[in-house]
Amino acid sequence: MTDQVSEQTTNRLSLYLRFLNELEANGVRTVSSKVLAAEFDLNAALIRKDLSHFGDLGVRGVGYVVADLRLRLRQILGLDRRLNVAIIGAGNLGFALADYPGFRQDGFRVVALFDSLPDKVGTRSRGGILIHDIRDLKRVAKREGITIAVVAVPSGSAQIVVNTVVDAGIKALLNFSPGSLRVPRDVKLKSVDVTVSLESLSFFLAKG
Amino acid sequence: MTDQVSEQTTNRLSLYLRFLNELEANGVRTVSSKVLAAEFDLNAALIRKDLSHFGDLGVRGVGYVVADLRLRLRQILGLDRRLNVAIIGAGNLGFALADYPGFRQDGFRVVALFDSLPDKVGTRSRGGILIHDIRDLKRVAKREGITIAVVAVPSGSAQIVVNTVVDAGIKALLNFSPGSLRVPRDVKLKSVDVTVSLESLSFFLAKG
DNA sequence: TTTTGTGAAACGCTTCACAGCT
DNA sequence: AGCTGTGAAGCGTTTCACAAAA
Structure with missing residues (x-):
């Protein structure tokens, strides 16, 4: 198990998890690869292959136990702990992402915004996220345990910002x-x- | 020529075009698949294959003439005309997208925002885009020649909104x-x- | 009987390698 | 000599088909 998992597989695991959350909320006990396949317009064998990378998660003749598979997927995707996110760029998009309610649900927590404009530094987003000076990224990232950075700056400064993020020891970046x-x-x-x-x-x- | 072009190829064409814009602005006359490959960390043969779908665009021994290829790519991507875009959902993300300056550059024009909240309808985004009632989508889409819709609404109403967009005769949707x-x-x-x-x-x- | 887990086949995309043009 | 255009090979992903388990 856990050989090499493709990006496409991990993206689909996310989709499966979202659907399992729904199923569990609706009290559904088990689900088959066929039902999952219908929901996402995929081949059932593909779904079984995706899941089989992580051990024998299903029960022959029955399908997958929703609660178990959900927990296991959260574990596999690393969502069974808090993930602290920084957003770099306090423009329209940065603010929209900072206050996006979808993140909180899934265990992601936006803990800081960063910008280089002195006028913005020290103020807060509508949702109350403090805007820090980009020069403090390394220090704040350490203190707040930030592991993911979302880059939402104009294209001209993107590479410099990315370099700063990398230098701060952050290993995962989502770039807009x-x-x-x-x-x-x-x-x-x-x-x-x-x-x-x-x-x-x-x-x-x-x-x- | 123009057999079946994969999504991955069309995505790369976009990237090539962006780089060609830069090259032309810098007065570069020709470019080889090797240079393009280095820029995007791709194999040079892949770039030649991508372009060869649309005829013999290059010159052996020379490479591709930047100005010609740029024009041809704009044509291929359908960017040699105005593309009117509607944004559905006048929330944080909808506003951010409506006022995003990157669109205008490439021939995309955001001509209308839509929402269902009476308080928002009739007001404008910071950039001056008028917010219409979602119920007027079909009419406004016809009048303004909208061919692309960007869906930026909460997940609960997404399918209903998509149905409305499809019913308005819009054939291309970008969903968030x-x-x-x-x-x-x-x-x-x-x-x-x-x-x-x-x-x-x-x-x-x-x-x- | 139902449904998983999985080799083998099929498919599609990428890379190689080179003929052909400038 | 340099670089494109492309058939063939290589490689990764998806689908098929079926043995194994409940």
Whole structure:
């Protein structure tokens, strides 16, 4: 078990977990790979393969016990502990993310905002998150136990900000700035590129 | 040419285009697949394959003429015309996206916000985008020539909103709400799931 | 009988390697 | 000589199909 798990598999584990949360809330006891497959428009064998990476989680003839699988997935995804998140960039997007209620549910806690503008430093988001000076990132990250940084700054300063984050010892980054960014191999960078997504939609429209 | 182009290829075309914009601004005349490959940490053959789907865009012994390739990519991606975008959900994220300056650059124009809350309808975003009643979506979409909708509403109302968007005749959707959504086969739905991204980072941290 | 777990087959994407053009 | 365009090989992911378990 736990050989090498692909990114696509881990992304799907997240989706399964979300659905299991719903099922448990609705009092559903067990669920089969077939039901999961229907929910996500996937092949049932794929779901069984995804889960089989982590041991024999199911029961033949029955399916998966919702409560057990849910707990196990939370463990696998590392959600069975607090994850403290910093948001870099106190612009519109940074504020929106800082106050996004979806995070709290899943064990993520936004504990600090960072910006370089003196006017912003010391003030708070609507939700009450304090804005720190980006120069204090390393110190605050240590003190607050920040393990994930969300980068929401203009593309011009993205690489410098990423370097600062890496230097602060943070190993996991979610980036919203457009453009190519470099990180050391032991650091994980995930990027959300809204322009790329929109242009992909435009391509779809253009080709009929 | 133009057989079946994968999503991954179209996503990369977007990246190439962004870099070509930079190169042209810097007065660079030609670029090779090798240079593009270095910029994006890809294999040069992959870049040539991506581009070869659309005809013989390069010159042997020389590379690609920056200005020509840039124009051709804009055409291929359908960016050689105005693309009018509606944002559904006038919350923090909706506002942030509505006023995001990156869109305007690429030919995307956010022409309307929509919400269901009477207090919001009739007011404007900081950037001046008018908030319409979601019930007027079909009418406004027709009038304004909206071809892309960005869905930024709470997950509970996402499917209903998506149905409304589809009913308004919009064929391309970018969704920011978590959860599975259904659209007809002739409609393209792209989803950005921030929770899935964060959980994927958490998995990375958890496994060391 | 139902449903999992899993080798083997199928598929799709990426890389290799080189012919062909400038 | 340099670089593209591309068939073939390589590789990773998904699907098939079935033995094994409840």
